[in-house]
Amino acid sequence: MTFKVALLRLPGTYADWFRRPILGITYLAARLGQAGIETRIFDAYFHGWSMDELEQRVIDYGPDLFGVTAMTHEISRAAEPAQKIKAKCDVPALVGGAHVTALPLDTLIQYPMFDYGVFGEGETTVLGLVSVLRNGPNPDRLSAIAGLVYRRNDEVFRNSHRDFLSAVDLDDLPFPDFSSYYGDNPSALAGRHQYYPLISSRGCPYNCAFCMQVLGRRVRAWSPENVLAEIEHAVSKYGAHTIDFQDEIFLADNQRTRRILELMISTGLNRRIRWRGLTRVNMVTESIIDLAKKAGCHHLEMGVESGNDDILADIGKGITVSQVEQTAAIIKKAGLELVTYYIIGHPNETPETARQTVDLAVRLNTHGIAVGLMVRTRALAYTIWPDRARPGTGC
Numbered sequence: 001m002t003f004k005v006a007l008l009r010l011p012g013t014y015a016d017w018f019r020r021p022i023l024g025i026t027y028l029a030a031r032l033g034q035a036g037i038e039t040r041i042f043d044a045y046f047h048g049w050s051m052d053e054l055e056q057r058v059i060d061y062g063p064d065l066f067g068v069t070a071m072t073h074e075i076s077r078a079a080e081p082a083q084k085i086k087a088k089c090d091v092p093a094l095v096g097g098a099h100v101t102a103l104p105l106d107t108l109i110q111y112p113m114f115d116y117g118v119f120g121e122g123e124t125t126v127l128g129l130v131s132v133l134r135n136g137p138n139p140d141r142l143s144a145i146a147g148l149v150y151r152r153n154d155e156v157f158r159n160s161h162r163d164f165l166s167a168v169d170l171d172d173l174p175f176p177d178f179s180s181y182y183g184d185n186p187s188a189l190a191g192r193h194q195y196y197p198l199i200s201s202r203g204c205p206y207n208c209a210f211c212m213q214v215l216g217r218r219v220r221a222w223s224p225e226n227v228l229a230e231i232e233h234a235v236s237k238y239g240a241h242t243i244d245f246q247d248e249i250f251l252a253d254n255q256r257t258r259r260i261l262e263l264m265i266s267t268g269l270n271r272r273i274r275w276r277g278l279t280r281v282n283m284v285t286e287s288i289i290d291l292a293k294k295a296g297c298h299h300l301e302m303g304v305e306s307g308n309d310d311i312l313a314d315i316g317k318g319i320t321v322s323q324v325e326q327t328a329a330i331i332k333k334a335g336l337e338l339v340t341y342y343i344i345g346h347p348n349e350t351p352e353t354a355r356q357t358v359d360l361a362v363r364l365n366t367h368g369i370a371v372g373l374m375v376r377t378r379a380l381a382y383t384i385w386p387d388r389a390r391p392g393t394g395c
C-alpha cells in the first residue's frame with residue numbers, strides 16, 4: 001500500500017532573509033525515501049509561497065500524513081496550515097523541530113490540531129510512526145515509539161526520549177534529499193551566491209545558558225571520509241562550489257577536523273570548492289586557521305555574545321573579552337572573512353554593559369555582525385535533557 005508523506009516549512013517572517021533549504025526535513029525525506037516511502041518537501045520559505053499557496057499545494061498532493069517543522073517563533077503560525085489541511089484531507093498532522101523538542105507535552109496540549117509530535121532527532125521516530133500508521137494507529141504500538149508525543153481520546157501521552165544517533169548511525173544515513181528543492185538540476189548550486197548546507201557533526205558539548213541544544217550535548221560526528229564523499233556528491237549532483245558547514249562548532253583544533261581539512265588538501269578538493277562555517281573563540285589556534293585557509297576556508301562565524309566579562313561568565317560561555325580579541329585578530333590576519341554574533345538583553349544587562357558590547361563589535365570591526373535580542377519565555381529546555389544544568393530555550 002502506498003503511503004505519502006508531506007513535510008512543510010512555513011512562509012518566512014522576515015522577507016528573503018534566508019531563502020535556502022533547511023537540513024532537518026531533508027534528512028527526514030532522505031530516510032523515508034530510503035525506506036520506500038514517497039515523501040515530498042513543501043518549503044514555502046524557500047519558494048516564496050504564501051500560507052494559502054502552501055496549504056493548497058499540500059492538499060493537491062494528497063498526503064497520508066503531513067508534518068510541519070517549527071522553531072519557537074514559528075509554532076503558533078504552524079497551527080494554521082495544520083488545521084486547514086486536516087479539515088480538507090482528514091489525515092493526521094505531525095509537528096517536529098526545536099519547539100516541540102523543548103516542550104513536547106505542552107505543544108500538543110496547546111495546539112490540538114497536531115495529532116503527533118516528534119522530539120529530538122526525527123529520522124528513526126518518523127519511520128516508526130509511518131510504519132504504525134500504515135496499519136491504523138494502534139495505541140499499543142504508538143506507545144512503543146521513543147521520541148513521540150501523541151494524542152489519544154483527548155489525552156496527550158509522551159513516550160520516552162529516543163537515544164541520539166551514534167557516529168556509526170550517522171554514517172549509515174543517506175545524504176539529505178534536496179530533490180524537492182533542486183530536482184536533478186546539475187547546476188542548481190552553480191550560481192554565484194549559492195551554497196550547499198552540510199552538517200558534519202551533531203551536538204555541542206558546551207552549556208551556554210541562552211542556547212537550546214536540540215541535538216544534545218554529546219557530539220557525534222560523521223567520519224571524515226563520509227564528509228568528503230558528501231562534498232563530492234554536492235559538486236557532481238548540483239555543481240556546488242561553496243560548502244556551508246552548519247555544525248554548531250565546525251572549526252576546532254582537534255584530530256577529526258584536521259583529518260577533514262587534510263583530506264580536502266590531499267584530494268585537491270580545496271582547489272574545486274571553498275567553504276565557510278562556525279567556530280568558537282576558545283577553539284581557534286593560528287595553526288588550525290592556517291590549515292583551514294589552505295583547505296579552502298574563506299569565511300568563519302563565531303559567537304561573542306557580550307563585551308562584558310561578568311556577563312560572559314554568568315551565561316556560562318567560557319570565554320573572555322580578551323580571548324575574543326585575540327581570536328578575531330588571528331582570523332582577520334589570515335585574511336578570512338569573520339562574522340560575529342552578539343546578544344543584547346542578557347539577565348543583569350545594563351545600558352553600560354550593552355554599550356561595552358557595542359564598543360567591542362566596533363573594535364573588532366568584522367566583516368559582518370548579527371545581533372539577537374534576548375527573549376525570555378517560561379519554557380525550560382532542561383525538562384528534557386537531564387544532563388543539562390541550566391535552563392535555556394534558544395535565543
Ligand code: B12
Nearest residue numbers: 022024067069071072096097098118121122212214394395
Ligand atoms: C543552521 C541553523 C540556522 C541557519 C539555518 C536555519 C535552519 N532553520 O536550519 C540560520 C543561520 C539561517 C538560522 C537562523 C535562525 N535560527 Co537557527 N540554528 C541553526 C542550527 C545551528 C542548526 C540547525 C540544523 O541544521 N540542524 C541539523 C538538523 C539535521 O537538525 P534539526 O533541524 O534539529 O532537525 C532534526 C530534528 O529537530 C527533527 N525535526 C526537525 N524538523 C522536523 C519536522 C518534522 C515533521 C519531524 C517529524 C521532525 C523534525 O528531525 C530532524 C532530523 O533529526 C540550530 C542549532 C541546533 N543544533 O539545532 C539553530 C537553531 C535551530 N536556530 C535557532 C534560532 C532561534 C534561529 C533564529 C530565529 C535566530 C534569529 N533570532 O534570527 C533564525 C530563524 C531563521 C528562520 N526563520 O529560519 C534556535 C531555535 C530555538 C528554538 N527554541 O526555536 C536554535 C536551536 C539555536 C539555539 N541553540 O538556540 N539558524
